[in-house]
Amino acid sequence: MGKKVLKVNNVSMKFNLSTEKVDSVKEYFIKLVKREIKHDEFWALRDISFSLEKGDRLGILGLNGAGKSTLLKVIAGVFKPTTGSVERHGKIAPLLELGAGFDMQYTGAENIYLYGAVLGYSRDFIQSKYNEIVEFSELGKFIDVPLKNYSSGMRSRLGFAIATIVEPEILILDEVLSVGDAKFRKKSEKKVTDMFDKGVTVLFVSHSLEQVRRLCNKAIILDHGKLISVGDIDTVAEVYEKMIE
């Protein structure tokens, strides 16, 4: 079998609900005096373990609030897990929310460099791929216009073009295949399936079981932060179908 690309070891993620509400010193002291600082703990993830080999395509199933997005963010490194660890080997391309690092006052061209840097690319790499990015995003002469004048479709097109320019080892997809108009969507789907063919490891979140079946070979089910089922897509899909009935 292939080598392990991603290993998730006993990951748990705890949120402190109360700390999110206290916003000012005054509020904090008032609550401290009144002893109102409760520590409502909320475990978004509990003891999740699984591992993926090169070329695995994992579908992550679960109802709303099951912890799917939290899990993806832990894997992408945005959240640090409360306990447990994640081992990643290779470059991760997180297509979580496209264009999160964009600056609205910057032009498209400047944003290519900025967002590329945010994703950890080097200057030479961006320079060599610049034309390809502009071409794929179909922005043409708008590339020199500040981003605040872009339509939302143009923005996501640019974000998608920059994020997919690398050839990552691990690709994280959180229902982003619905970017732009129908024509661009086709193009972006083709780009992603091309990546699949090259043997990229994929983590894919979707509510559509049909889509997950089509794209993935493995799947997991999350429910209230716990791992319910893990394994082959067919066995897991059966469990999921029973679960949502």
Place this chain on the structure above:
Amino acid sequence: MKKQFKNFMKYRFLLGELVKKGIKLKYRRSYLGIVWSLLEPLFEMIVLTIVFGTLFDNSDRTFPIYILTGRLLYSFFSQGTKASLKSIRSNSAMIKKVYVPKYLYPMSSVLFNYVIFLISLIVLVLVSLILGVYPTRYVFMALVALVLILVFTYGVGMILATLGVFFRDMEYLWNVALMLIMYMCAIFYYPQRLLDSGYSWILKWNPLYCIIAIFRDAVFGRMPDIQMLLYSTVFSFGSLLVGLFVFRKRQDEFILHI
């Protein structure tokens, strides 16, 4: 340590981009652009010279240089710490979506202000030459002051950036504190009367004043006070260590609060 350094090398291009972004956006859409980093301190120096020189009957012709040195260093400290304080919150969209070492945000805020500050030193050079204050061998001590103020500002900036995440009030409190610090730094008055009074500790134990004093001595061609030099060095690097420690300890919680 080695791993951290490798990580830093990987992201140094991002650091450069963030610094560039800060400078570019600060002056974007103004007609004079980066020239403002020269004009602003110059105009301020003229106003302060008129108010505190002419009206208060201070006839020293190098007084404008005295004001300019103080005001340049102070305003870097104030701009740098303010930007650093807001850096985590203003980049929250990015922090929530992509992994980037978080110390890059306060670091880039301080650095872009430092670049602007270094550019604005041109004004000081010009004004000094016009008013007949020429560099001596002590001018190299100015480099020490320039390093110290950077270290000090970054250290304080890291502490503030951490506090700013958990308490939004910090922004306003810090503005008040900065005003107090300004008056405690002898920017537009001579320190002698204060030093002779019972309140000399205000200046002597004020690290920012010490750095300003070292810088001034270097510009005016005097050997800086060794005690001040030692004190401000220890204080600057001390605040850097505290800043790094506090920031590192808390950085994983930032995302839950922004």
